[in-house]
Amino acid sequence: MTATIVSPYTSDRVDTFSNLKCKECGAEYEAKAMHVCELCFGPLEVAYNYDAIAARVSRETIQAGPLSIWRYRDFLPVKTDNYIDVSTGMTPLIKANRLAKRLGIKNLYIKNDAVNMPTLSFKDRVVSVALSRARELGFTTVACASTGNLANSTAAIAAHAGLECCVFIPSDLEAGKVLGTTIYNPKVFAVHGNYDQVNRLCSEVANTHGWGFVNINLRPYYSEGSKTLGYEVIEQLGWKLPDHIVAPLASGSLFTKIYKGFNEFVKVGLVEGKPVRFSGAQAEGCSPIASAYKEGRDFITPVKPKTIAKSLAIGNPADGIYAIDIAHKTNGNIESVNDDEIIQAMKLLAETEGIFTETAGGTTIAVLKKLVEAGKIDPEETTVVYITGNGLKTQEAIQGYVGEPFLIEPKLDSFERALERSHTLERLEWQTVSV
């Protein structure tokens, strides 16, 4: 799995991507399964030929494409036309009027990847790209280190594509995330440790077995899938950029790739450029990026996670410093919230917009609320909040914090008594009392 520095890679198709390139020193590598620069240990990114993309794509060609991330195919690092399309992407962008009113702002949108296909998180985007690339690089076994959503997605899409699959997760994950992986019959290894330990183990395994780890040796391809969360928002806003986005921060990769996606669409002339503020959300129990941001540091001090937002519980985030840089240069913010605020925000989003998100989405909405209250979001700004996963996967986080049903007999008078009782309580009070 080693790679050597080569002259620009030429493929049999006029490709819009060519090499991998070090984000730090600029060294170029053949587009194989590797993710770290051999010269400076910086992360590798896919390099594109934007002139070729600009010549090929237009709003019309994109709109004529499939109803999935593959409508942005020229911006994705896959050479074959035989990519894996499981209808991932093109999730709703919802004008959240009822939530906006509760918060006191005016132009709020929710980008809802809680209903992304097939496994109800944004990870289906990155995995669709990674497994398509894995297949064309010749891998027959794919793997991942995951906090849960990535495991679900890798196992499901590998099953659909007929690839062998090995999944590594921390052993304390939510039941829904474990079952949402094992149902697809991959090999699952539950590691007695936190995500950062899982990740380190997987780096070793990637070196000793010839497997394609979507978020390790395939990471340069994998992470590009998140750019589609930028493209779709532009297209769904009627080919306009928003004024402000709020997104969750785990490794920081999603945040940087939305930024990259926005800039690419400006670069090739699909949308007019303008400033967009980038704000990031972390849970207090695992907020190494928010801490560094607040303290004005340009380095991350790793932490041991302890939060209900397990899908964000990465104590040593690989792209944290890049996220901080983007928040600074776009005049954004990075904030953190505690577990109680996360739970209240999950409920707020559900009862105002009918969206049931997992704890990561609660974190993002709670940070949105905090930023609005601190005057850090202008009420007039077009603000897009990214909801990245579904609440059915983290049920234990809110069990006991939502209203319980009134238990009644199948008789009218039993119902009427319960209804009478519910009327005597204020709505929120009722919800609390009946817990």
Added chain:
Amino acid sequence: MTATIVSPYTSDRVDTFSNLKCKECGAEYEAKAMHVCELCFGPLEVAYNYDAIAARVSRETIQAGPLSIWRYRDFLPVKTDNYIDVSTGMTPLIKANRLAKRLGIKNLYIKNDAVNMPTLSFKDRVVSVALSRARELGFTTVACASTGNLANSTAAIAAHAGLECCVFIPSDLEAGKVLGTTIYNPKVFAVHGNYDQVNRLCSEVANTHGWGFVNINLRPYYSEGSKTLGYEVIEQLGWKLPDHIVAPLASGSLFTKIYKGFNEFVKVGLVEGKPVRFSGAQAEGCSPIASAYKEGRDFITPVKPKTIAKSLAIGNPADGIYAIDIAHKTNGNIESVNDDEIIQAMKLLAETEGIFTETAGGTTIAVLKKLVEAGKIDPEETTVVYITGNGLKTQEAIQGYVGEPFLIEPKLDSFERALERSHTLERLEWQTVSV
């Protein structure tokens, strides 16, 4: 909430629907909130002006519409243009090659409403229509009697639309279905009894309170939403009818409305007519329709449900006799399967296609398998199977029946030992042993 027989209802718009009409005696009623004929007690259905629809719609007008069920707006019983669009519908139609191969057939498609928006079941279709109609009929409180999915959907879409919501469910529902309702903060009444008892109680409540029960007094509008599962399949097959469909049977309504949808598209010239076989799926523990079908009866004998397929557990199905009639006249079948077959089918679908369905979907796949093995599905037929709900909602049904993770330490040698052990077991054996 009473209604009188009227001359054909005229609205202020050239509407494609006008009255309600009794399915049995043909008596017509104003399009209000009512569902039973006052003359013969037959069920009421929405009556359309198909000439007006044919004059207005074409494949092009539909394709230019929104990416939701509302692209078929002229076939839906809503007058306002201010309908509730929460991106419901346009779920994937997946060519299921890996599952087809395992079963020994060739042209199999899965219509996957396990990823329907916003609450991951086909009920989002019927509720979107019912609440849009409820709002234009002036209701401010909406309600439902539900086996779970309908409760999720009614609560979520009512929250989004800002309608008050009351939900009635049997008290023994799966935890995911209860939490997937309470999170939206409706009033929930858990009835100590089965669905049929819940339903009878709700009929009484509908008569005493001025609420719009989506599946009782709004049922004629509500049930029309299921037709979109017919329309979408035609459009997604490239404007062709399939040869055979397999769908689950609870009340029987979904089955009859797919049939109605197919026939409507033929009637207005959107697709060429041809015979389509309709086969229905029930769980043995609640199979009043399958029993009547097998015994050649034209009436349903109610049963007390006892099955893990709780979303299909309707012991006294309102549209059962209509479903039997359709199966007969299309040369289809109605079959039932036991709980173990349901679980095995859930696993089969997941590991071949990467789709995690709830028990209802397991029932449908198990019946598909049974029909193929009995030679009742031709291997060459274009067969469409309807998956109607998501597996994350019925996790308890398969806990203990799927593989458990290997628990390892965060060290390479611990992983290697576990991997070694997994190699010594056959794949299926491994899954069984590790339970």
